[in-house]
Amino acid sequence: MMMLLLVAHGSRRDESNAEVKALANQLLSAESGFADIDCAFLEIAQPSIPDGLRQLIAKGALEIVVMPYFLSAGRHVSSDIPAEIEQVRVEHPEINIRMAPYLGASAEIAQIVMQQASSVLQEI
Template identity: 25%
Template sequence: MKKGIVLLSHGSKSPTANQELVDLSSQLEEGLDIPVKGANLQFSKPDFWKAVDELISLEVKEIIIIPLFIFAGKHVKKDIPNLISKAEERYSKIKFTSTNHLAANNDLLKKLIASKLNIL
């Protein structure tokens, strides 16, 4: 089954921040050799639906949503699950899954913080 990834960011009014998401998506796509699309939850484009539509146009049958949110706030607990439910209704032949928010993986955060402090 062909897979694709949506990197789901909060979104920003800053063009620089939005470009960072586009750049990260491109870098991951090259490294992983599967389609990766960046999407913003609010404030800016591309949005979730554009990313999903682009992946479906590439004949992806499973879409993995990776929320780029540190903590389990309203967006992680409510908004993202609601989006996924709507996507499952709209695209019944596509499998949608989501990874946990970033703080759910303490080891990942410890490594990130340690690298920022040059401890590793």
């Protein structure tokens, strides 16, 4: 079974973390092809990335795609998230855990930015 773990930074603001959880739920209901979709956080909020991966493994995941919900390839995307994933790879070498490109690497990101920026024009 292939599952998806959406990974965000994490915030002290519960509402911000709830937005990420809501997105994971929305993705799950979108017939994505993943058996399950959940979220985890790099810092501050729970579950941590290793705990999120372990939870999916406990649900029967044989393959997990980790999707960094980040806009740029800073240290978190290039080093921190891969290090967190590696902890669980060592514990569960039988599970295929792969990291997808971060959100900001998407070819559609420029269009999305322009849609959001242009939305205020409709308010005027």
